[in-house]
Structures are given as C-alpha cells and as structure tokens.
Amino acid sequence: xxxxxxxxxxxxxxxxxxxxxxxxxxxxxxxxxxxxxxxxxxxxxxxxxxxxxxxxxxxxxxxxxxxxxxxxxxxxxxxxxxxxxxxxxxxxxxxxxxxxxxxxxxxxxxxxxxxxxxxxxxxxxxxxxxxxxxxxxxxxxxxxxxxxxxxxxxxxxxxxxxxxxxxxxxxxxxxxxxxxxxxxxxxxxxxxxxxxxxxxxxxxxxxxxxxxxxxxxxxxxxxxxxxxxxxxxxxxxxxxxxxxxxxxxxxxxxxxxxxxxxxxxxxxxxxxxxxxxxxxxxxxxxxxxxxxxxxxxxxxxxxxxxxxxxxxxxxxxxxxxxxxxxxxxxxxxxxxxxxxxxxxxxxxxxxxxxx
Numbered sequence: 001x002x003x004x005x006x007x008x009x010x011x012x013x014x015x016x017x018x019x020x021x022x023x024x025x026x027x028x029x030x031x032x033x034x035x036x037x038x039x040x041x042x043x044x045x046x047x048x049x050x051x052x053x054x055x056x057x058x059x060x061x062x063x064x065x066x067x068x069x070x071x072x073x074x075x076x077x078x079x080x081x082x083x084x085x086x087x088x089x090x091x092x093x094x095x096x097x098x099x100x101x102x103x104x105x106x107x108x109x110x111x112x113x114x115x116x117x118x119x120x121x122x123x124x125x126x127x128x129x130x131x132x133x134x135x136x137x138x139x140x141x142x143x144x145x146x147x148x149x150x151x152x153x154x155x156x157x158x159x160x161x162x163x164x165x166x167x168x169x170x171x172x173x174x175x176x177x178x179x180x181x182x183x184x185x186x187x188x189x190x191x192x193x194x195x196x197x198x199x200x201x202x203x204x205x206x207x208x209x210x211x212x213x214x215x216x217x218x219x220x221x222x223x224x225x226x227x228x229x230x231x232x233x234x235x236x237x238x239x240x241x242x243x244x245x246x247x248x249x250x251x252x253x254x255x256x257x258x259x260x261x262x263x264x265x266x267x268x269x270x271x272x273x274x275x276x277x278x279x280x281x282x283x284x285x286x287x288x289x290x291x292x293x294x295x296x297x298x299x300x301x302x303x304x305x306x307x308x309x310x311x312x313x314x315x316x317x318x319x320x321x322x323x324x325x326x327x328x329x330x331x332x333x334x335x336x337x338x339x340x341x342x343x344x345x346x347x348x349x350x351x352x353x354x355x
Contacts, residue, residue, distance in 0.1 A: 003032035003265035008177060016176030016186055019249060020213070023159035023269050028115060032265040035116040035157075039268075041087055047252050047268055049153050050236070050295075050335065051090035054325035056311070058093025060302045061234065065094060065148050066104050067352050068232045072146055076107035078231065079147040083113045083138065083218075084154035088126035094150070095130055105130075111141045138221050147231035149222060155237045155273035160212035162247065163190055165203045170194055173208070175261065183261040197243040197277065208247045215274050216281040222344050223282030232351055233282075233344040239273025241292040241340055248272040275340050282344045290343040290354040296336025298353045299329055 007025065011017060027034050039045075041052060050057040069078065082091050091112070098104045110132040114120050120134055135141050138149075162173040164187060171187040172194075178184030195201070196209045203209065222233045251260045251267040258267055279289040308326045312319035330336040343351050 003029060004183065006032070007175075007183065007264055008181070011176050011183075016174035016188060018161055019173055019175065020159040020161045022175050022264075023157075023249075023271075026264050026267075026269050027157060027159075029265065034265055034268055035119070037118070038266070039116055039119055045254075047255060049086060049090075050329060050339075051086065051093060051152065053328055054322075055093050056304060056307050056322075056325065057299070057329060058090040059097040060299060060304060060307065061090065061150060061152075062094035062097030063100075064234065064302060064352055065150070066098050066101050068148055069104055069107075070101075071349060071351065072148075072230060072232070074103065074107070075146045075230070076103070077109045077145055078107055079111055079141060079145050079149075080108040081111045081113060081138070081141055081147055081149040083149065083151035084157070085112045085114055085123050086119065086153075088112075088123040090150065090152055091123075091130075091132075092126050095127075109133075109145070111135055113138055113141065138218070138225070143225060143229055146229055147225055147233070149225075149231065149233035151233070152236045153238075155215050155218070155235060155275075155278065156239065156270040157268070158212055158214035158218065160210045160215070160249070160271040160274075162249065163194065163196065163209050163211065165196075165205050165207040165209075167205050170196065183264070185261070197274075199243050200245060203245055207245045209245060210248060210271055210274070212271065212274055212277070216277050219278035219281035219344075220285045223285030223287035226282075226344050226346060227286030230346050232346075232349065235273075235275075235278065235342045235344070236295065236339060237273035237275075238335075238338045239275055239340055241275055241294075243276055246272075273340070275342050279342055279344075287344050288347040288349070290345070290351065293341045293354050294337050295339035295341055296330035296332065298341040301353050301355060304330060 030036050110130050112132050113135050115136055163170050170190040172190045174186055174188045176186050248271045251258050251263050251269050253267040275292045308322045312322050328334045
C-alpha cells in the first residue's frame with residue numbers, strides 16, 4: 001500500500017488531517033516518506049541547492065565559520081553542527097576553505113543532524129575524512145561547548161499549518177477526501193485561541209496565513225543552546241522577512257512544481273521559512289539575532305565577487321561559468337532576494353555578513 005492509500009485510510013478512520021500532518025508524513029514517513037526513501041538532489045534530481053550550484057557558497061560559509069570561531073575566542077573543542085546536510089557538499093566545501101586555519105578543524109567536533117538514511121550514506125562517503133558523527137535531532141548533539149551551527153534549506157521542509165480567513169472568522173485548511181475519493185483540501189474550525197501573526201489580524205476573506213510550530217520550536221532550541229553554551233547559528237533559506245499572507249506550500253519533481261496532493265511521498269514538499277517567527281523564538285530563549293539579510297547582500301559582503309574573480313584568474317576557461325554561478329546566487333531575479341539569512345548569536349557578539 002502506497003502513501004496516498006494509507007493517507008486515505010487514515011482520513012477515513014480519523015477525519016481530515018492538517019497540512020502539518022500531511023507534510024510530515026509525505027516527507028518523513030519511514031516506509032514511503034520522500035526524505036526517508038527517495039531524496040533526489042542536484043541537476044538530475046528534483047531540486048538543487050546553493051552548495052550544489054557553486055563551490056563558492058560553501059567556501060564563503062566556511063570562512064564565515066572560521067571568522068565567527070575567532071570572534072568567539074577560538075574555543076577548543078567546539079561543536080560544528082550542520083542541520084540537514086544534504087549530500088555533504090556544503091560541509092565538504094566549508095572544511096576545505098577552513099584549511100587556512102588548521103586549529104579550527106582540529107578543534108571542531110563535527111555533528112551532522114540528519115533523519116534520512118540514504119542521505120546519511122552520501123554524507124558518510126563524502127565526509128569520512130573529517131570524522132563526523134550523526135544525530136537525528138539537535139537535542140541529541142551533546143551540549144556543554146560552544147556551537148557553530150549551519151542550516152541551509154532546512155527550515156522550508158519543516159511542516160506548517162495553514163489558516164484561511166472566511167466571512168465568519170478563521171478556519172484551518174485540512175486535507176480530506178474529495179468527491180471521487182482522491183485527496184482534497186477543505187476547511188475546519190480553527191483551534192480555540194488561534195490568532196494570526198502580528199499585523200495580519202485584519203486580512204480580507206480568502207486570505208491564507210501559514211504558521212509553523214516546527215520552525216518556531218527549532219528557533220527556540222537553537223536560541224536556548226546558544227544562550228547556554230555560546231556560539232552562533234547561521235540559517236539560510238527561501239522565505240519571508242516580515243509576516244505575510246499567502247499559500248507557499250509546493251511540491252517539486254525534476255525541478256518543476258507538481259500537484260501537492262497527487263504526489264504524496266514522491267516529491268519534495270516545502271513552505272517558506274518564517275524568519276520573523278524563528279528569530280522571535282530564538283530571542284525568547286535568551287539569544288540575540290541579527291537583522292534578516294538577503295542572500296545576495298550577505299554573500300557579497302563576505303566577498304563572493306572577490307572569490308569569483310580569484311577563481312576565474314586561476315582558471316580563465318571557467319570564468320563564464322563562475323560568472324553565471326555568482327549571478328545565480330546573488331541576483332534579485334535568482335536566489336539573491338528570495339533567499340534570506342539570519343544569525344542567532346549570544347548578546348554582544350558581532351558576526352560578519354550583516355553590516
């Protein structure tokens with residue numbers, strides 16, 4: 001029995017499910033979830049991330065990590081943590097760039113937080129030389145030492161709930177069965193006490209707001225760890241820099257948007273990262289946060305153009321490709337504006353990239 005059939009059986013037994021439950025099962029169900037069984041990254045897969053577009057991305061993140069470690073006083077040991085490491089490309093590029101300061105790599109206790117067994121195997125092949133250890137959640141990574149944490153395109157795959165403003169108030173969007181027995185969207189009364197994000201209280205009828213308890217919980221967990229042990233966490237994802245209306249739930253197969261309800265467990269499901277809510281949760285846990293920067297501004301501030309020029313000088317035959325990669329990472333009509341960057345840090349610590 002495939003996941004779609006199992007979802008129908010679940011709905012028949014218990015009634016329509018929330019979008020949050022649907023996303024969690026489609027992505028992480030042990031038998032049929034997308035990440036649990038068939039994640040496909042890269043140009044030949046379902047989606048591509050910045051580290052797979054260009055080595056420059058991971059290299060600059062690596063130098064950011066070294067610089068941050070230096071500003072922290074070069075603690076030894078420290079936890080170097082990546083959440084959702086994909087196929088290990090970002091961490092591989094990060095570690096290569098970090099060779100400029102050998103003591104950074106010698107002091108790093110490397111942890112990869114990954115729930116996908118297929119992706120763990122790819123990470124193991126790529127990063128074995130660095131002696132990584134794996135955890136299924138951030139809470140499984142030992143505390144008691146400063147943490148430098150990287151999470152690129154992780155927030156967007158944490159499930160969200162969707163609420164619709166009707167003529168009589170707010171309702172929750174749920175997934176049940178349509179007229180022909182297929183999965184279909186519907187509405188149910190919003191839970192008692194539900195309130196939309198600040199500033200969206202007067203949304204007109206038909207408006208949709210998304211709330212992600214999972215994203216907020218991760219923000220709180222990161223904030224609590226940084227507040228207790230020190231360090232810094234860099235979060236990069238596509239998403240919003242202020243509370244906004246809109247349905248951002250999408251399914252991707254072979255780099256194309258497909259029907260969310262017709263591809264259960266067979267496509268990557270995402271929603272926009274809610275950076276304001278994540279930052280607020282981190283601050284409530286005792287940490288401080290930077291402004292929410294745009295990826296293009298952040299990478300240019302770190303020196304992307306200088307790095308591209310240096311690589312092009314060393315390999316003139318690759319200059320055109322490097323130029324296209326830099327454009328893709330920073331241009332407003334590519335990843336430069338849609339993707340945002342946030343740093344969670346201890347109060348009083350300045351970090352690079354957000355001036």
